[in-house]
Amino acid sequence: EPEVTQTPSHQVTQMGQEVILRCVPISNHLYFYWYRQILGQKVEFLVSFYNNEISEKSEIFDDQFSVERPDGSNFTLKIRSTKLEDSAMYFCASKDRYTDTQYFGPGTRLTVL
């Protein structure tokens, strides 16, 4: 069964550094999402992406965040200058054009020191 994959599984970085989290959505999917989950808390919507542009973003998704689909398979989340409070699990999700079902990847645990 096709699945969403994410790399790396764990990223440790120093405060102020840039990080790029990578996702490979399911191949025929057209809608892409990033979510974040701070340890023990709920899943929070960050951004949705369709047709090579952002469809919607939350108030969390400020100027420090950006997303890109650099080629036909990858979908990336960049955090320009990480803060301690960016430490969280980051989940990528994708869906096709026919259903509402979003398929989540296993997540990247980001630790900012």
Next chain:
Amino acid sequence: GENVEQHPSTLSVQEGDSAVIKCTYSDSASNYFPWYKQELGKGPQLIIDIRSNVGEKKDQRIAVTLNKTAKHFSLHITETQPEDSAVYFCAASGGFKTIFGAGTRLFVKA
């Protein structure tokens, strides 16, 4: 802003009993309501969903009900098993945005 309230935060049941988790949403534009199960160290996995034009949906031991007027929706798990133990999230979606509830940690005691 949009919000989804989920109760209870923790639920402990005996194996074989039923479990009910309730959610309330605020955004009238929400038209799709998925439920996710999250096991430790993994991403959320869809277990059942319902659209706003349907009042109830069932899939084996899992059912979801939706009251659009009251903006309530609920997850019902019957004949619970230890492997049902996990965190369950409800969510409400309209357009390109999905808002999650705070989660319910379900413990099923053997």
